[in-house]
Amino acid sequence: MTLQVLGRYVLYDEIAAGGMATVHLGRLVGDAGFSRTVAIKRLHTQFAKDPEFVAMFLDEAHLAARIRHSNVVATLDVEATPGELFLVMEYIAGESLARLLRLAQARDERVPLAVLVAIVTGALVGLHAAHEAQSETGEPLRLVHRDVSPHNILVGTDGIPRVLDFGIAKANDRLQQTRTGQVKGKVLYMAPEQLEDEEVDRRADIYGMGAVLWEGLTGRRLYEASNEAHLARLVTDGTILPPSQVADVPKAFDAVVMKALAKSPKDRFATAAELADALEKAMAPASPRQVGAWVSEVAEDVLKARAAQIDAIERSASVERTPRDALIAAVQSSGGTPRLVTAREAGLDASRSHKVSVTIAPELAPTLRARIAYWGAGAALVALLLAVSLRANRQHATQDALQASGNAQPAAPTPAPPPFVPRVTELPIPPARSDGAVVGPAKPHSSARAPAAPPSAAAAPSASAAASAPPPAPDVCASPYYIEDGIKKIRRECVP
Structure with a gap:
């Protein structure tokens, strides 16, 4: 067993190979014994030095x-x-559809029709998702796979088919574009317009899936040719027979397959989803459990050998130890115990507010929202009780002042003031101090209730008081209240 350490990953033996890259078993290694088996695609060394191939890979x-x-x-x-x-x-524990077709043929079998329908419809759903993909800014990518074939459909033992290998896909924001006159893909599954280097859209992928379906139904390749030039001529000009004329296949598939394989894009299904719907109407697909059982049976030997490889990798403690120790050493050398930093150390201006983006784990979000609501309700209740307490204290002080001024003239009966309704005001969060410490909220004061101040004219003596001669040294608080428009009001300056 050979291995190579790549940052957080360990690269193991090759499990597949292609023209541009090889695929290896790999292992993601993390702290505290965390690990995960992955597949690692490795660009061939000679291509890794070519900017065009590197751009394609990225x-x-x-x-x-x-x-x-x-x-x-x-x-x-x-x-x-x-x-x-x-x-x-x-x-993914499984095999490519290409290999499954070969293994079934070696057993002198064909793929069960319901299983084939499930595999192709599942791949079509994945392909439709690719066609509908958007960029980071929400713009349609208008992605076209351009290399749809049995080799790029992976069928897992879980019964789920998956599309892979977008190495030559066409998209709006692709960095590396195919040059004019340069044709990429497998000719047998290539749409005529793609082969002739015309503009292609998602319907080129629908043609490719039609060729995959025809091959799966009949157990034969769509065209047989001695070389690629001959094959290319057949793709553009050759005649395609309905599947039922080649193999023992229900005629319900004929219309679906022939529409998918139409020479002109406008005569094909408009989307991969439409083709999937039509195929399911021709025959109900097998369940994922049934598909997985078929894959496990047909590819039993291959899957057992790979499972043994993975088991050996997972049991190899010495392999995990090296990258794990390196990661732990990196954490230890980064400064030890984490600590809080001040605003100055963080480069923040204490006199200004700053937005902070916080990501909350989905499983904690409901709990956190409940706590925030709880804290908010508690804060509102405290503010309410404080306001009521201040009001009560002021009323007691007013009553004491009235009793102390026994020589004051009694005021005329006035209507009872409206009931006091405390108002809770949301206080702004104060800025951090220059030393970075957190400043607590200011204590509530009388302005928090925002009472209406008496008008300036009310501060002047009443008409009856102005008529009498003022004493040499008038005591303003001898009468701690005054009458305005028939309403008795307390002098603020006389309330201790």
Whole structure:
């Protein structure tokens, strides 16, 4: 068993190979014994030195990461080392449809029709998700896979088919574009317009899925040719027979397959979802459990051998120890125990407010919202009680002042004032002090209730008081209240 450490990943033996890259078993290694088996796509060394191939590889990662669907193999990460580039994907226990077709043929069998319908419809749903993918800004990518084939449909033992390999996909925001006159893809599954280097859209992928379906139904390749030039002529000008004329297949499939394989894009299904719907109407698909059981039976030997590889990797404690120790050492060398920093250390201006973005784990969000509501209600209740207490204290002080001024003239009966309704005001959060410490909220004061101040004219003596001669040294608080418009009002300056 050979291995190579790539940052957080360990690269193991090769499990598949293509023209641009090889695919290896890999292991994501984290702290505290965390690990996960992954598939790592490794760009061939000679291509890793070519800017065009590197751009294609990075485009594949970028585009695949924009497609989030259970019928598409997920792209997890990109790793680079001097002279090499790696694409990290989720590992799926299963086999490509191409290999499953070969294994079934070696057993002198064909794929059960309901199983084939389930595989193709699932792949079509994933393909539709790719066609509908959007950029980070919400713009349609208008992605076209351009390499739909049995090799790029992975069928898991869980019974779920998944589309993979967007290495030559066409999209609006792709960094590296195919040059004019340069044709990429497998000719046998290529739409005529793609082969003739015309503008292509999602309907080119529908043609490719039609070719996959025809091959699965008949157990034969759509065209047989001695070389690619001859094959290309057949794709553009050749005649396609309905599946029922080639194999023992229900005629219900004929119309579906022939529409998908129409030479002109305008005569095909408009979307992959439409083709999936039509195929399900021709025959009900098998369940994922049934598909998974068929995959496990047909590819039993291959899957057992790979399971043994994974078991050996997971049991290899010495392999995990090196990257795990390196990660722990990196954490320890970063400064030890974390601490709070002041606003000055964080480079924040204490005199200004700052927005802080906080991500809350989904499972904690309901609890946190409940606590915030609880704290908010508690704060409102405290403010209410404080306001009522201040009001009561002021009323007691007023009564004491009235009793102390026994020589004051009694006021005329006045209507009772309206009941006091305390108002809770939301106080602004104070800025941090220059030393970075947190400043607590200011204590409530009388202005928090925002009482209406008496008009300036009310501060002047009443008409009857002005008529009498003022004493040499008048005591303003001898009468702690005054009458205005028939309403008795308390002098604020006389309330202790």
